[in-house]
Amino acid sequence: MTDGSAPQPERSEPYAFDESTLSAPALPGKVHLSANKFDAYDALMADLLMHSAQCVRQFGDFHLALSGGSTPMPFYEQLMTDPRARSFPWARTHLWMVDERCVPFDHEKSNWRQIEEILVEASGIPKDQIHPMRAYLPDADTRYEKELRDTLGWRERGHDRLDFVLLGMGDEGHTASLFPHSAAQDAQDRLVVFNRGSTVVPPDRLTMTYGLLNASRFIAPLVLGAGKAAMLARIAKKIDDFHEVPILGIAPLAGELKWFIDQAACASA
Ligand code: 6PG
Numbered sequence: 001m002t003d004g005s006a007p008q009p010e011r012s013e014p015y016a017f018d019e020s021t022l023s024a025p026a027l028p029g030k031v032h033l034s035a036n037k038f039d040a041y042d043a044l045m046a047d048l049l050m051h052s053a054q055c056v057r058q059f060g061d062f063h064l065a066l067s068g069g070s071t072p073m074p075f076y077e078q079l080m081t082d083p084r085a086r087s088f089p090w091a092r093t094h095l096w097m098v099d100e101r102c103v104p105f106d107h108e109k110s111n112w113r114q115i116e117e118i119l120v121e122a123s124g125i126p127k128d129q130i131h132p133m134r135a136y137l138p139d140a141d142t143r144y145e146k147e148l149r150d151t152l153g154w155r156e157r158g159h160d161r162l163d164f165v166l167l168g169m170g171d172e173g174h175t176a177s178l179f180p181h182s183a184a185q186d187a188q189d190r191l192v193v194f195n196r197g198s199t200v201v202p203p204d205r206l207t208m209t210y211g212l213l214n215a216s217r218f219i220a221p222l223v224l225g226a227g228k229a230a231m232l233a234r235i236a237k238k239i240d241d242f243h244e245v246p247i248l249g250i251a252p253l254a255g256e257l258k259w260f261i262d263q264a265a266c267a268s269a
Helices: 037-059 073-081 111-123 140-152 210-214 226-236
Strands: 030-034 062-066 093-097 099-101 164-167 192-196 204-208 218-223 256-262
Touching: 030 037, 037 062, 037 073, 037 164, 037 218, 037 256, 073 111, 093 111, 099 111, 140 192, 140 204
Parallel strands: 030 256, 062 093, 062 164, 164 218, 218 256
Antiparallel strands: 099 204, 192 204
8 A cells, every 4th residue: 555655754753742741722522733744644543543442342342434535544554463463353343444435346436445355355354244335235234224223233232333434534524425415415314325526536435424433432533734734723713504514514422522633634724
């Protein structure tokens, strides 16, 4: 996954920031502001390790839903290589997808293709605990809903929800494949629906709905880099509704929302 990508600063490079002096934008929920993306990965990893251990203790398993896009890929790589993540309970983890592009798994735009390459083999996660979205099938929405209900149905009522959801955010505020003024934003009583985003490639997507996402125990948007700064500043102004800025529809009912952002993404805040 690292081949051909832009050169990254060395991880050991000293940073001049003191995290306690940074000021975070007023986003809904908690905000963890890091000096740089590496510190953001560390903070996110610490929460992921804590929540996975707690869930395995309490329920015997851990339901993790991951996003695609470019931002989280280096984080997934870290999860596979960082000695601090060795205790991650892959053998007890169910791996779900937040959204998927309507392409076959071998297509370069498939989220699953990337996640599988990085995580699946290296983690040794049991095959029956991986839940890729077959978004290229016409009934992929109802299939995935059934898979979710059948699998989470083993949990006690009230605990039958996703434990940890990692989200990204597009520059125009979309999250998952919930795009501004798109039909999926108003899907009622559905867990997974097809959707279309006119500005993304490919436009046809399958996505978890607000209803499913907001029922989760912990939701972690990972938003990094200067390209996201204008949108974070806009969210902090609290002038938009969720139809305009879809990530504003993320409001867990009985869970925690914690943003992981870096200094670059706060430049205009
Ligand atoms: C996808 C996503 C999507 C993504 C944002 C941000 O399939 O593309 O799940 O919601 O998180 O578009 O993408 P970047 O991280 O590439 O900016």
